[in-house]
Amino acid sequence: MNLSTLPPAEIDVQRYARQILLPEVGGEGQRRIQAARVLIVGAGGLGSPAALYLTAAGVGTLGLVDGDIVERSNLHRQILHNPADIGKQKIQSAREKLSALNPSLLVREHPVRLVEDNAPNLLSGYDLVLDGSDNFETRYAVNDAAVRLDLPLVWGAVLRWEGQVMSVRPGKSACYRCVFPEPPDPALALSCADGGILGPVAGVAGCLMASEALKILLGKGDLLTNRLWLFDIRRMAFRERPVKRRSDCLSCAPKPKS
Numbered sequence: 001m002n003l004s005t006l007p008p009a010e011i012d013v014q015r016y017a018r019q020i021l022l023p024e025v026g027g028e029g030q031r032r033i034q035a036a037r038v039l040i041v042g043a044g045g046l047g048s049p050a051a052l053y054l055t056a057a058g059v060g061t062l063g064l065v066d067g068d069i070v071e072r073s074n075l076h077r078q079i080l081h082n083p084a085d086i087g088k089q090k091i092q093s094a095r096e097k098l099s100a101l102n103p104s105l106l107v108r109e110h111p112v113r114l115v116e117d118n119a120p121n122l123l124s125g126y127d128l129v130l131d132g133s134d135n136f137e138t139r140y141a142v143n144d145a146a147v148r149l150d151l152p153l154v155w156g157a158v159l160r161w162e163g164q165v166m167s168v169r170p171g172k173s174a175c176y177r178c179v180f181p182e183p184p185d186p187a188l189a190l191s192c193a194d195g196g197i198l199g200p201v202a203g204v205a206g207c208l209m210a211s212e213a214l215k216i217l218l219g220k221g222d223l224l225t226n227r228l229w230l231f232d233i234r235r236m237a238f239r240e241r242p243v244k245r246r247s248d249c250l251s252c253a254p255k256p257k258s
Contacts (some may be wrong), residue, residue, distance in 0.1 A: 012104075016058055018074035024220040030058060032196045036217045039063040039126040041114055041142055043090040045192070045202030046132030046209060048080040052208035055098045057106050059217075062098065063108040064091040065122055077199035114138050119145035130209050130217055131155040134191060136183040143168070143176035147251045154206040154212045154224075159195050163205040166224050166243070167212045170252060173225035174243040177251040201233050 011020070011030050017111040019025050024031075036059050040047045044067040066172060070078075070093055078090075085093040095107045110122055114133070119141040123129055129151055132143040139155065146153040147166065152166040155176055168175045183189070208229070217223040228241040247253055 002008055012058075016113070019057065019247045024218060029218045029220075031218050032058045032219075033058045033214065036128065037061040037126045039065065039123060039129045040132065041065045041129065041138065042132035042134065043078075043080060043094040044068075044074065044132065044239065045077040045133065045158065045197065046206040047130070047200075048078050048094070049203045050130050050132060050207030050210040050213070051080065051094060051098055053207060054213060055102045057210075057214055059105070061106045061108065061126075062121075063110060063126060064094055065110040065112065065114050066094075067111055067113040073193075077197060077202045079203070082218070090156045095164065114141055116141045116144070120148065123149055123151055126151065128152045128154070128213055131214055132209065136189065140183065141177060146170060152216045154216070155218045156209045157190060158197055158201045158205050159190060161198055161201060162230070162232045163201050164230045165205055165208045165212065166228045167216065169223070169225050175249065175252040176247045178218060178246045178249050179228060179243050179251070181246065184192055196232060203237075204231065204233065 011027055013020065016030055016169050020027060020030050033130065038059050040051050040062065052061060068090050070081045070088050070090060072086055072091055074081055075083065080094045080097050089108045089111050091111055094197055095109060098105055112118065114122055115137060123145045129142060129146050131139060131153060133139055133142065143153065147170045150170045156163060156165045210226055215223055226243050228243050230241060231238045245252060
């Protein structure tokens with residue numbers, strides 16, 4: 001994001017005072033955040049905390065992609081939703097909470113499931129995408145579209161007591177396919193519905209995703225690029241796994257010159 005191209009914008013200094021005090025943010029950084037257009041795929045366990053913190057930080061435009069409705073089994077971890085929202089579209093419920101938190105936020109609703117065919121259109125027009133989806137088809141589709149469009153990507157995944165987060169700078173760092181070239185055998189791949197999930201695990205991953213997003217928008221800090229950050233809340237263990245771009249990656253490998 002080129003700061004010189006940003007239009008003048010008023011800053012609510014009182015609201016963002018503690019954030020603006022950071023040397024890495026300041027007034028110019030807050031303008032970057034307010035001009036940003038961020039897409040979040042999934043308004044569930046990961047998307048909820050990520051959306052709340054980005055909205056609170058002052059992100060100007062937030063796109064939400066989710067075709068599901070709120071179910072009672074969502075409520076222990078998907079903190080954007082409450083019992084009164086059961087039966088609503090998740091993005092409708094999310095918009096209501098986020099708009100109440102920050103009335104200046106522009107919310108774009110995409111009430112669909114993101115798949116390979118619609119991914120490029122959904123990602124177009126945004127500066128950054130966060131993937132908090134819960135299935136491999138969507139994760140690969142988001143990754144491939146982000147790489148094709150040269151969009152920074154932050155993705156996360158959780159199961160049971162564990163989570164993982166990584167950032168992708170297309171053309172500069174490893175992508176999701178570099179880490180997981182092929183999806184696992186469906187018979188061996190557990191979902192949260194099958195294996196369970198402790199609610200705060202999703203919160204930790206979602207907050208880390210929001211933190212990575214803000215660092216990307218600000219152009220500050222060390223990103224989780226070329227390293228997969230893994231945590232196990234049960235053992236309170238955290239570790240990094242180095243990752244390299246694969247020369248044979250189907251998504252981000254350099255194309256041979258003709």
